[in-house]
Amino acid sequence: MTLLINDANQVITFQAEHNKPRTRQEMRALNIIVGGSVLIDEDRIVAVGTKESLQTLYPELVAKAKTIDATGKVVMPGLVDAHTHLVFGGTRENEFQMRLNGATYMDIMNAGGGIHATTKKTREASFEHLYEKTYKHLNDFLKHGITTVEAKSGYGLDWNTEEKQLQVAKKLQENHVVDVVSTFMGAHAVPAEFKENPDAFVDLIINEMIPKVAKEKLAEFNDVFCEKGVFTPEQSRKILLAGKEYGLIPKIHADEIEPYEGAELAAEVGAISAEHLLVASDKGIRDMAEAGTVAVLLPGTAFFLKADSARGRLMIDEGVPVAISTDFNPGSSPTISLPFIMNLACMNMGMTMEEVLTATTINAAYAINRGQEIGSLEAGKKADVLILDVANYQQLQYFYGMNHTHTVIKNGQIVVADGVLNSGLQESAY
Numbered sequence: 471m472t473l474l475i476n477d478a479n480q481v482i483t484f485q486a487e488h489n490k491p492r493t494r495q496e497m498r499a500l501n502i503i504v505g506g507s508v509l510i511d512e513d514r515i516v517a518v519g520t521k522e523s524l525q526t527l528y529p530e531l532v533a534k535a536k537t538i539d540a541t542g543k544v545v546m547p548g549l550v551d552a553h554t555h556l557v558f559g560g561t562r563e564n565e566f567q568m569r570l571n572g573a574t575y576m577d578i579m580n581a582g583g584g585i586h587a588t589t590k591k592t593r594e595a596s597f598e599h600l601y602e603k604t605y606k607h608l609n610d611f612l613k614h615g616i617t618t619v620e621a622k623s624g625y626g627l628d629w630n631t632e633e634k635q636l637q638v639a640k641k642l643q644e645n646h647v648v649d650v651v652s653t654f655m656g657a658h659a660v661p662a663e664f665k666e667n668p669d670a671f672v673d674l675i676i677n678e679m680i681p682k683v684a685k686e687k688l689a690e691f692n693d694v695f696c697e698k699g700v701f702t703p704e705q706s707r708k709i710l711l712a713g714k715e716y717g718l719i720p721k722i723h724a725d726e727i728e729p730y731e732g733a734e735l736a737a738e739v740g741a742i743s744a745e746h747l748l749v750a751s752d753k754g755i756r757d758m759a760e761a762g763t764v765a766v767l768l769p770g771t772a773f774f775l776k777a778d779s780a781r782g783r784l785m786i787d788e789g790v791p792v793a794i795s796t797d798f799n800p801g802s803s804p805t806i807s808l809p810f811i812m813n814l815a816c817m818n819m820g821m822t823m824e825e826v827l828t829a830t831t832i833n834a835a836y837a838i839n840r841g842q843e844i845g846s847l848e849a850g851k852k853a854d855v856l857i858l859d860v861a862n863y864q865q866l867q868y869f870y871g872m873n874h875t876h877t878v879i880k881n882g883q884i885v886v887a888d889g890v891l892n893s894g895l896q897e898s899a900y
């Protein structure tokens with residue numbers, strides 16, 4: 471199919487002179503075309519420009535294109551969610567009430583709830599149930615303009631269930647139009663059966679699980695929850711380096727609740743990204759800037775746990791490339807609304823609206839090694855395009871807590887039109 475999106479108030483391209491995550495003032499450079507158009511052929515962007523320039527350069531394609539009128543609207547790349555725990559059994563609204571009554575996230579986890587509660591539900595759930603449930607979540611993401619989602623395992627903590635989660639993600643990548651990018655996170659918690667000997671669990675991850683993940687090509691990344699009471703920096707280092715030997719790119723849940731030199735470790739092991747970073751040290755931030763590690767910040771988690779947000783402003787000023795994601799999971803961030811999370815990034819981390827847009831498109835794409843393929847509207851990139859029913863990009867975050875998605879084009883196909891999901895996507899048809 472050939473598509474021509476015409477007459478948008480603003481086309482936000484994020485075009486840049488280099489192919490790297492954006493830092494410092496680059497994060498404010500949206501490269502907007504006022505009154506712009508986008509030409510798409512098959513699954514690729516052909517060109518972005520004015521209607522007249524596209525007509526002159528590509529008369530044949532323009533002649534056969536189906537036209538989408540974007541008058542009064544904003545056009546931008548599909549949003550990228552670089553951090554989710556997408557596949558899980560059950561929900562944990564009971565813990566939300568416990569936290570409202572004063573319990574902390576770690577209190578609940580140490581008492582066998584939290585990640586352990588979801589692990590139990592995920593172990594019990596059938597593949598089909600997890601697939602159907604996750605398919606619906608992906609539909610919700612798509613309706614909110616998110617066209618690529620990273621998905622971590624880590625609610626199995628035994629091989630069979632970790633594999634089940636990763637296979638669900640794989641099948642969804644094959645069947646659902648949203649792109650699902652997999653991360654192995656066997657090191658999400660120490661399961662009860664290894665409580666007395668956590669190092670034996672670390673050995674199991676290193677010697678058995680990581681080789682199987684690599685052999686079956688079930689994930690591209692390897693993530694660890696490096697946190698006091700979960701995995702130490704020493705254990706985390708071992709797990710991340712072991713993954714690297716098998717071609718799994720390191721990621722790390724770092725400095726979320728207590729400072730633990732996780733940001734420093736991310737830079738040291740060459741992680742593509744470090745996530746959370748609520749209490750990352752000044753040195754850790756400087757190390758990440760030097761190493762070019764993307765900071766994937768999750769202001770929805772801070773909001774939901776009533777914690778102080780990460781120092782996003784400082785990180786950008788220090789030269790760290792920042793991405794913003796939902797952290798969608800049943801405990802600390804049960805939302806798929808990246809647009810709401812974007813508003814929180816403005817409100818609670820001192821980021822500008824322009825920086826937040828960069829953080830949820832091109833920088834998020836780089837956080838999952840997709841920066842060359844998605845995250846900006848440039849010739850040759852995948853045609854993942856979002857049309858928002860707002861007059862300018864500032865309104866996306868100003869009218870907060872709302873879904874402004876009008877049209878979503880994924881791989882060059884219209885999958886959401888006038889805010890409504892394609893009927894073909896509504897049922898999972900497992």
Ligand SMILES: N=CN[C@@H](CCC(=O)O)C(=O)O
Pocket residue numbers: 555584585588695723726771797799800801802803
């Ligand atoms: N902090 C660790 N892991 C998840 C939460 C998982 C859960 O509570 O189920 C996070 O990134 O927030």
Ligand SMILES: [Zn+2]
Pocket residue numbers: 553554555723797
């Ligand atoms: Zn997480």
